[in-house]
Amino acid sequence: MSEPLDVRISHIGLCTSDIEHSLRFYTEALGFVLDRSIDDIGSPYDSLMELPGVRCRVHYVKCGAVTIELIGYPGIGVTGSAERRPMNQLGFTHMTLLVDDIDAAVERVVKYGGQVHPETAIDSPFGPMVFCTDPDGTRIELVQSAG
Numbered sequence: 001m002s003e004p005l006d007v008r009i010s011h012i013g014l015c016t017s018d019i020e021h022s023l024r025f026y027t028e029a030l031g032f033v034l035d036r037s038i039d040d041i042g043s044p045y046d047s048l049m050e051l052p053g054v055r056c057r058v059h060y061v062k063c064g065a066v067t068i069e070l071i072g073y074p075g076i077g078v079t080g081s082a083e084r085r086p087m088n089q090l091g092f093t094h095m096t097l098l099v100d101d102i103d104a105a106v107e108r109v110v111k112y113g114g115q116v117h118p119e120t121a122i123d124s125p126f127g128p129m130v131f132c133t134d135p136d137g138t139r140i141e142l143v144q145s146a147g
Contacts, residue, residue, distance in 0.1 A: 011060060011067040012095075017082065017136050019072030021113060023059045025135055026068065029112035030097060030105075032061035051076070063097070082137040084117070094131070094139035102128045102144035114140075 016022040026032040042055040049056075051073075059070045087093050099105040106116050113135040120131040127144040134140060 009066075011069045012092075013069045013071055014138060015071050015073070015078055015080075015136075017078050019057055019059060019070055021135055022070045022072075023061065025112045025114060026061045026070065029108040029114060030063070030140075032063045032068065035060040035062045035067065066095075082135075084131075084133045084137045084139050087139075094141050096141040096143055098145040099142050100145065102130065102142055105142050106130065106132065109140075109142075 014022070023034065027034055037057075037059045039057055040055055041058060042053075045056075046052055046054045054073060055075055057072045057074060061068050061070060085091075085093065097105075109116055109132045114132050116130060116132045118130065120129075122129050124143075127146050129141060129143045132140050132142060
């Protein structure tokens, strides 16, 4: 058996339709902290992204050990739907955030442009839970921590 790799998560990239709106949502509604911004990314990253000639803008926001790279493409826009993805669609389905007060978190999600999906709310052994979506339809599960 070979030695395991030393692997750590650096960040998770999230394409946004309006990077400044998403920055406000993740920092003001969910409590992420802006770590750094890069205003103009092009070559050689356009090849890495398989978008020849594209330039983008990014904000890195942190919550604990997790970093999300909010990506905006001002020159070409974005593709895809802002509808929330079905949970059984291939790929990442959601992220889960532990909150002290789920009702306050829900209010902030709505205030900063997200949507709450009350039909998903349950009381679980882990605490109250509900799905919401960010302004671009990314699923976020809120779980009220038990203390």
